[in-house]
Amino acid sequence: MKIHSLLFILLFLFSFKNLSAQSKPSPQLSPKKHYNLVLIVADDLGYGDLGFTGSTQIKTPHLDQLATNGVTFTQGYVSSAVCSPSRAGFITGINQVEFGHDNNLAGVEPGFDIAYNGMPLSQKTIADHLNKLGYVNGLIGKWHLGKEPQFHPLKRGFDEFWGYTGGGHDYFESLPNGKGYKEPLESNFKTPDPITYITDDVGNESVDFIERHKDEPFFLFAAFNAPHTPMQALEEDLALYQHIEDKKRRTYAAMVHRLDLNVGKIMTSLEEQGLSENTLVVFFSDNGGPTDSNASLNAPYRGQKGILLEGGIHVPFVMNLPGLLPEGLIYQEQVTSLDVVPTFLALAGDTETSMDMFSGVDLIPHLTGKTPPLADREMTWKFTISRAIREGDWKLVSVPDRMPMLYNLAEDPSEQNDLALKHMDKTTYLLKKLGTWDVNLPHPVFLEGAVWKKRQLGLYDREYQLEQPIEN
Incomplete structure (x- = not known):
């Protein structure tokens, strides 16, 4: 009887222990750290027109702060001297002429097929790659990689698109049946509001994207129109630069000022959402400034948009990621916009895509001292x-x-x-x-x-x- 009682007590205690263990909530695993990715691209910005690249005439405090808190590349290049091929390069990570995207994208020339009038469908975009890693991908602003349906950004890996598919846009107006710079804005997640000033609208929509997707890994491509023609600025911004006698240069300065304000909006949003520490922000211009058409300045470099002297391809270039990248680093070796895709994919944790397929390289190890600097690069x-x-x-x-x-x-x-x-x-x-x-x-x-x-x-x-x- 005593043995049976002892066995009963032991069995009861064992069962109670199991029930207690099952009734306790399982410890919550900390969520896997992910990096958000933000690519901010200016359009036709002159190298010498930002504070951190030497301008004393145009004030750009937000972009200067982005550079001060991050890495500034003194030898940052793009892969083409004009918009569309440059974008085809940095959106794929492959030198675009190696897949036939040599020219700027415009109308269909005699002897060519409209079905091929865009970035070749054989190429994967950064958004295609990030989709497989669970990222939500948004493009706000300019596309310029094909207007035919098969080239649309929503068919090239992007989940959300607000903007226009052409190469430029009026800053104040779009028309329901408009063509060229007056083409209507489009979006797959909302009915676009009337344009206020398109630089502000791209900034505001970028902030909205961040706020809506703050709890998931995201890639935001903020493709600003500024300071591409047409030369249109807000009166309040023109007033800040009324001392500049040349009217076109005054308008250009005002447009760059407004671009700077909207980059500031994006950075403030990341900070307010608590995302600054785990968001890589990259900023550059798609090519050098077209000094003959928008009064930009590429000093100290000779040349401009459209040619392969330094003024056409040597651009302002910044990477910012607090906690991982050194603050205030001036990196003096050559880098290229073709490095963006492999850098983004490595930071996103992609272990399956072969980095050998890209023309560029992952910059993070070179910037953090894990591998030697990129000296004497070809x-x-x-x-x-x-x-x-x-x-x-x-x-x-x-x-x-x-x-x-x-x-x-x-x-x-x-x-x-x-x-x-x-x-x-x-x-x-x-x-x-x-x-x-x-x-x-x-x-x-x-x-x-x-x-x-x-x-x-x-x-x-x-x-x-x-x-x-x-x-x-």
Whole structure:
């Protein structure tokens, strides 16, 4: 009897222990840390028109703060000197001429097929890759990678789109049946409100995207129109720059000011939502400023949008991620917009995509000291009539109507002294390397109008302002 009683007591205690264990709530696992990804792209911004790149005329405190708190790349490049091919490059991570996206996207030229008038469907975008990792992807603003339905951003990995598919837009107005810069805004998640000022609208919609998706991994592509033509600014912004005598330059300064304010909105939203510490923000311009059309300034670099001198492809470039990237780092080695996709994917935890498929590299290890700096990097460019190659400090540019041009950028960043004849061995070596790369490229899948070729050639002979304006 005693043995039975003892067994009963032991069995009761054992059962009670199990019931107690089952009744306790399971410990909550901390959510897996994820990084949000924000890409902010200006359109036709001059290199020398921000405070952190040397401007004293145009005030850009929010972009300056982004640079001060993050990493500034003094040798940041894009893969093309014009909008559409540059975007095809940084949205895929692959040099766009290697899949036939050589020209700027416009109408369909004779002999070409409208079905191919956009970024080739064979290419995956950063949004396609991030979809597989559970990210929600939003594009706010400009697309310019194809207007036909098959090229639409919602078919290229993006979950949300608010903006326009063309290459530019009026800042104040869109029309229901409008074409070109007056085309209607579109969205798949709301009925777009009438435009107030499109730079503000892109900023506001970007903030709205952040607030709606703050609790999940997201990728936001904030594709601003500013300061691309048409030259249109708000009166209150023009008043800030009334001391600038040149009307076009005054309007341009006001447009850049408004761009800066809206970058500030995005950064404030990330902070208010508690997302600053786990959000990588990247900012650059899609190409150099077209000094002849929007009064931008690429100082100290010669050239402009449309050509492969430094002024066309050397752009303001910043990465910001508090807690991971060094604050205030001035990184002096070459980087490219083609590095954005592999950097984003590595930070998002992608272990399946082969990084060898990309033209760029993951920058994070180089910026945090885990791997050596990217010294003596080779870069190649091709845009319609122009070809260029950079290897270390040496850069060679080739256009149809003259001998190749050779510059040592360490000694001559403004490309004033052509050394091609003085260093024939270097000229021959780089020209052969560039030519071998060029003849292995596929044919362009579409062409822009032939009139642009002559115009681009003329831009190599223009005089460019290489110093900041003197302020009174």
